Amino acid sequence: MPVEFALAARYLLGLGRRTHVATVTAISLVGLTLGVLALVVTLALLEGFQSTIRGELVRLSAHARVSAASGRLLGDPDGLARRLQESLGDATVEEVVTGSCLVAGPGGTVPARLVGRSDVEGVAADRVLAARLAVGPGDTVRVLSPRTRLTPLGPVPVRAGLEIGEVIPREPGAGEGGVLVAPLAVVQRILWGRPAVEALELRDPADPWHLAARVREALGDRRGSLRVEGIGDLHRPLFLALALERAMLFLAVGLMLVVAALNLLCNVAMVAAGKRRDLAVLSGLGMAPARVRRLFLGLGVMIGAAATALGAGLGAGLAMVLDRTGALPLPRGVFAVTAVPFRVQPVTVAVVMVFSLILATLAAWLPARTVARREPAEGLRYE
Amino acid sequence: MSDPMVRLEGVCKGYGEGERRVEVLRDLDMEIGRGEMVAVVGPSGVGKSTLLHLIGLLDRPDAGSIELDGVPVASLGPAERAALRNRLIGFVFQFHYLLDELDARDNVALPLRIGGRSRREARERAGALLERVGLSGRAHHYPDELSGGEQQRVAVARALAMGPGILLADEPTGNLDRESAEKVFSLIRELHLKEGLTSVIVTHNEGLASRCDRVVRLDPASTVTHV
Numbered sequence A: 001m002p003v004e005f006a007l008a009a010r011y012l013l014g015l016g017r018r019t020h021v022a023t024v025t026a027i028s029l030v031g032l033t034l035g036v037l038a039l040v041v042t043l044a045l046l047e048g049f050q051s052t053i054r055g056e057l058v059r060l061s062a063h064a065r066v067s068a069a070s071g072r073l074l075g076d077p078d079g080l081a082r083r084l085q086e087s088l089g090d091a092t093v094e095e096v097v098t099g100s101c102l103v104a105g106p107g108g109t110v111p112a113r114l115v116g117r118s119d120v121e122g123v124a125a126d127r128v129l130a131a132r133l134a135v136g137p138g139d140t141v142r143v144l145s146p147r148t149r150l151t152p153l154g155p156v157p158v159r160a161g162l163e164i165g166e167v168i169p170r171e172p173g174a175g176e177g178g179v180l181v182a183p184l185a186v187v188q189r190i191l192w193g194r195p196a197v198e199a200l201e202l203r204d205p206a207d208p209w210h211l212a213a214r215v216r217e218a219l220g221d222r223r224g225s226l227r228v229e230g231i232g233d234l235h236r237p238l239f240l241a242l243a244l245e246r247a248m249l250f251l252a253v254g255l256m257l258v259v260a261a262l263n264l265l266c267n268v269a270m271v272a273a274g275k276r277r278d279l280a281v282l283s284g285l286g287m288a289p290a291r292v293r294r295l296f297l298g299l300g301v302m303i304g305a306a307a308t309a310l311g312a313g314l315g316a317g318l319a320m321v322l323d324r325t326g327a328l329p330l331p332r333g334v335f336a337v338t339a340v341p342f343r344v345q346p347v348t349v350a351v352v353m354v355f356s357l358i359l360a361t362l363a364a365w366l367p368a369r370t371v372a373r374r375e376p377a378e379g380l381r382y383e
Numbered sequence B: 001m002s003d004p005m006v007r008l009e010g011v012c013k014g015y016g017e018g019e020r021r022v023e024v025l026r027d028l029d030m031e032i033g034r035g036e037m038v039a040v041v042g043p044s045g046v047g048k049s050t051l052l053h054l055i056g057l058l059d060r061p062d063a064g065s066i067e068l069d070g071v072p073v074a075s076l077g078p079a080e081r082a083a084l085r086n087r088l089i090g091f092v093f094q095f096h097y098l099l100d101e102l103d104a105r106d107n108v109a110l111p112l113r114i115g116g117r118s119r120r121e122a123r124e125r126a127g128a129l130l131e132r133v134g135l136s137g138r139a140h141h142y143p144d145e146l147s148g149g150e151q152q153r154v155a156v157a158r159a160l161a162m163g164p165g166i167l168l169a170d171e172p173t174g175n176l177d178r179e180s181a182e183k184v185f186s187l188i189r190e191l192h193l194k195e196g197l198t199s200v201i202v203t204h205n206e207g208l209a210s211r212c213d214r215v216v217r218l219d220p221a222s223t224v225t226h227v
């Protein structure tokens, strides 16, 4: 080990006599450690919540959607569905048609989105719609279509009575309005009066995030006339919000780390002032300015490395223990999970560690630079 | 003198700016021959330490040239000056200026470690040097566990660690009682002769000064101007 680092270590550990430097070091160390710990725990908390949201999304939403590029109905949906089903063996392919309608129940009449799917048997209202209409399983609602039918009395809207089979949870990030889901044939009759299909929805719980890419591949040359959206495209605003949330939180809690680094800067500068004469002596004995600078840089980097390792270790440990034990319970029914979830991601922890090390190095570099510039004689005046 | 170890020509050095400017050394010429032991005397504040700092490359003159061992030092960069200090110059100050965090042996080993020697080699040589200054039993004592005289002797050992050509001592006995002062001065004198050093000793003690080869008197009237 070069002598400047050996000396930096001596200064840090207070191995010799005076422990003044060691005290100052301990304070910086605690500050940085807490900063790193806070950042790791906060990001683990955020990731915990965000991954529950993503999990819900995977459970409730389609993983890929194929529709006509023109925005109109799909031509030959059955052929397309068969073809996709063949090439994507383990994915399910459903035909879907959607539209707006009015739904009337005991609670009143409200606009809703009507979704027809080939994989459902009964009729389901989502929580919001059921609450607005004041209906539950077994109740019948009346659906009013925008499509009209010509009668002797003139054109009248198509109506249907549907019995609610169940009330289902909502997809995360699904707008304001309620949703009514019914068998494909029923909805086709209400909205179009013929077997119209708007889109194919595909699901593959084994690999939901890459399904769209696989669909595109499977479509081959028919791709041009079709629009393929993945789970990220279908919920773009939600994912944007999640990314933004992560960035803002990193910034906000990262500021704590910056404050801790400024404290380290002060402390290194204090050590530099306290060791002014020693530095002049070292320089007088022939230590080149670059090595004097390295001594202080070493000081900062050693504190930074120790604090980073300590903070990351403690933070990750704390987050994992909180997650395992479910020590922070959540009210039932509001969230999909029963306790505050934490999720430690190695990549995130690595980013925090690099960030912290860079800050510590910068903090030490500033005073180190000024120290190394002095002529040694300046530090040798007899007080 | 044909080939002096130290040569100063027209050296000027002052401190401060404007109203508070103090010219300490003015147009100073000086030569010190190889193997010579020179005492520098003069009243306090006349510029003795300043002179030693300039010779020892701890500071730069405002004007004039300095040559050490035939090398003009003005053109050297900070790293080269540091390397030359390490190799060519040993310093002893009025206060021991040992590092509190290191024991006597590691303090003596410091110039060797800075010079790039391995820790083992440096410690071995440091141990031998401590023996030469009569402190082999104190190798593992820290500076604040040593008496003033012992501290100065460790400092002398440290100054000689790299086998320098020039020894500069700034009032090395200024803080010592008569007996310790005598011991330290004799040690310096003895090592000066044995190691073939060129030495410059600043001292207030006329008795010690007279035991050197030559006495240089810095005179406030001729060298110092207070503007």
Ligand SMILES: Nc1ncnc2c1ncn2[C@@H]1O[C@H](COP(=O)(O)OP(=O)(O)O)[C@@H](O)[C@H]1O
Binding pocket: A378, A381, B015, B016, B022, B024, B043, B044, B045, B046, B047, B048, B049, B050, B051
């Ligand atoms: N860094 C400095 N800044 C301002 N004045 C200084 C500085 N170093 C020395 N001086 C002044 O220069 C003069 C000579 O100082 P010095 O060389 O230490 O004298 P001596 O060693 O002979 O007692 C003194 O008046 C001192 O106050």
Ligand SMILES: [Mg+2]
Binding pocket: B048, B049, B050, B170
């Ligand atoms: Mg002096």
